[in-house]
Amino acid sequence: NAGVTQTPKFRVLKTGQSMTLLCAQDMNHEYMYWYRQDPGMGLRLIHYSVGEGTTAKGEVPDGYNVSRLKKQNFLLGLESAAPSQTSVYFCASSAPGQGKETQYFGPGTRLLVL
Amino acid sequence: SQQGEEDPQALSIQEGENATMNCSYKTSINNLQWYRQNSGRGLVHLILIRSNEREKHSGRLRVTLDTSKKSSSLLITASRAADTASYFCATDADQTGANNLFFGTGTRLTVIP
Numbered sequence: 542n543a544g545v546t547q548t549p550k551f552r553v554l555k556t557g558q559s560m561t562l563l564c565a566q567d568m569n570h571e572y573m574y575w576y577r578q579d580p581g582m583g584l585r586l587i588h589y590s591v592g593e594g595t596t597a598k599g600e601v602p603d604g605y606n607v608s609r610l611k612k613q614n615f616l617l618g619l620e621s622a623a624p625s626q627t628s629v630y631f632c633a634s635s636a637p638g639q640g641k642e643t644q645y646f647g648p649g650t651r652l653l654v655l
Numbered sequence: 656s657q658q659g660e661e662d663p664q665a666l667s668i669q670e671g672e673n674a675t676m677n678c679s680y681k682t683s684i685n686n687l688q689w690y691r692q693n694s695g696r697g698l699v700h701l702i703l704i705r706s707n708e709r710e711k712h713s714g715r716l717r718v719t720l721d722t723s724k725k726s727s728s729l730l731i732t733a734s735r736a737a738d739t740a741s742y743f744c745a746t747d748a749d750q751t752g753a754n755n756l757f758f759g760t761g762t763r764l765t766v767i768p
Contacts, residue, residue, distance in 0.1 A: 545697070572754055583659075583743060583758040584698070591753050599755070631697055635754050642686060642747060642754045646697035 543567055545647035547632050553653045554622045562617040562650050564632030572635045573615035574599075574644065575607060577628040584631060590615055591637075622654045659744055659759035667765040674731045676762040678744030679724075685747045687720055688756065689729050692741045701729075701742075736768045 545566045554560055564573065571592050576584040586599030590609040604626060606618045615634075619626060629651050633644040659680035668674050678687070686705045690698040704711045704720045704727070711718045717730040731738055741763045745756040 574755070576758075581760060583760045584745075584756075585758070586755060589753055589755060591751075597753070600757075633698075637752065637754070642688070642703060643700045644688075644698075644754065644756060646690075646699070648697045649695075 545632055545634055545645050547647035547650050549650060551651045555655050556623060558622050559620050562630055564615045564647060565613055566634040568634060570634035570636050574633045575617045576631045578631060579628050624654045627654045628652060659746055661744060661759040661762045663762060665763045668734055670734060670736055670766055670768050672734055674734050674764055676729045676742055678727045678759050680746045682748045687727050688745045689718060690743045690745060734766045736766050739766045740764060
């Protein structure tokens with residue numbers, strides 16, 4: 542049982558390049574989330590999904606797109622990377638219902654945009 | 656932004672001492688959670704307290720919640736060097752049922768052996 546995994550662990554991009562971050566969970570969770578963590582800012586929600594085929598915007602969605610084609614996977618895309626997107630990206634998952642609000646986090650992807 | 660704030664930003668104590676961290680938030684909440692993050696790692700859930708609860712314990716952790724002041728505190732008793740980490744509060748104020756969380760800015764705890 543791997544929990545939440547993220548690939549890649551680290552990536553360097555040039556401004557304007559695109560990339561996709563992959564998140565996978567094996568806990569059969571309905572809900573999945575993408576966050577970014579910047580120094581002194583805590584975690585901020587980018588996009589989230591409450592089920593296969595559904596996505597919604599979070600607090601800081603601009604410059605990102607997401608897809609949830611399979612229940613276990615949640616992809617975060619950067620179409621044209623900018624230096625302001627240099628950050629550590631975390632994926633998380635949780636289940637619906639009271640008593641299940643805990644979010645389980647992946648190890649993170651460190652992205653540097655030059 | 657609904658992001659909460661934590662106080663202090665950094666805390667350094669001797670092993671065996673107690674550590675207290677505070678969190679303030681801005682809106683009504685469903686629950687408040689505390690997470691721990693070791694350097695370079697993902698976040699790990701520690702404890703959840705619901706809006707109708709005032710205090711909760713889990714092992715060496717004690718959490719209080721004051722909804723009238725929109726604040727919470729996390730107490731770690733008898734600290735250990737292994738408790739060295741960043742601690743974040745996160746509020747669930749979501750009305751859509753998606754368990755969306757808003758995280759505080761974190762307290763960096765250093766426990767000196």
